[in-house]
Amino acid sequence: MIQPELAVAAIPSDERVWVPQAPDVWFRPLLLNTVSGGWCNLLRVRKSGVLSRHRHPMMVVGYVIKGKWFYREHDWVATEGSFVYEPPGEIHTLEVPADCAEMITFFNIQGAMIYLNDANEQTGYEDVWTKIEMCRAHYAANGLGADYVDQFVR
Ligand code: FE
Numbered sequence: 566m567i568q569p570e571l572a573v574a575a576i577p578s579d580e581r582v583w584v585p586q587a588p589d590v591w592f593r594p595l596l597l598n599t600v601s602g603g604w605c606n607l608l609r610v611r612k613s614g615v616l617s618r619h620r621h622p623m624m625v626v627g628y629v630i631k632g633k634w635f636y637r638e639h640d641w642v643a644t645e646g647s648f649v650y651e652p653p654g655e656i657h658t659l660e661v662p663a664d665c666a667e668m669i670t671f672f673n674i675q676g677a678m679i680y681l682n683d684a685n686e687q688t689g690y691e692d693v694w695t696k697i698e699m700c701r702a703h704y705a706a707n708g709l710g711a712d713y714v715d716q717f718v719r
């Protein structure tokens with residue numbers, strides 16, 4: 566059976582849809598893909614500095630909706646309207662510059678995110694299942710209800 570389509574306002578009118586990821590960092594789930602493993606979300610950051618150092622086992626593509634950010638390992642800055650492709654195997658460190666009050670970026674992340682320390686030792690990971698659990702816990706606590714996340718799961 567073909568799974569149902571999805572069409573939603575990417576930036577939600579209800580603030581509760583944003584799931585806290587870290588202080589001043591949130592994600593907004595759009596598609597939680599349990600078939601091939603991966604997810605689409607918006608990442609919203611309202612602080613500057615390093616967010617995370619990570620490795621991608623599979624590819625990532627992104628589109629910057631607002632603000633800007635960069636990877637320490639590269640000499641470019643992704644600004645509003647930029648498209649970004651991140652190849653499998655790449656390790657990089659996400660940073661938001663000091664003169665950016667808010668950035669919002671759409672990411673399509675395949676597989677997982679592997680979080681690393683400066684010695685490239687794994688400190689954590691995220692995959693579609695950890696994202697679903699984060700959403701479930703947040704929506705259960707804020708009144709939307711744990712099953713609010715189900716509409717984004719395929
Ligand atoms: Fe990345």
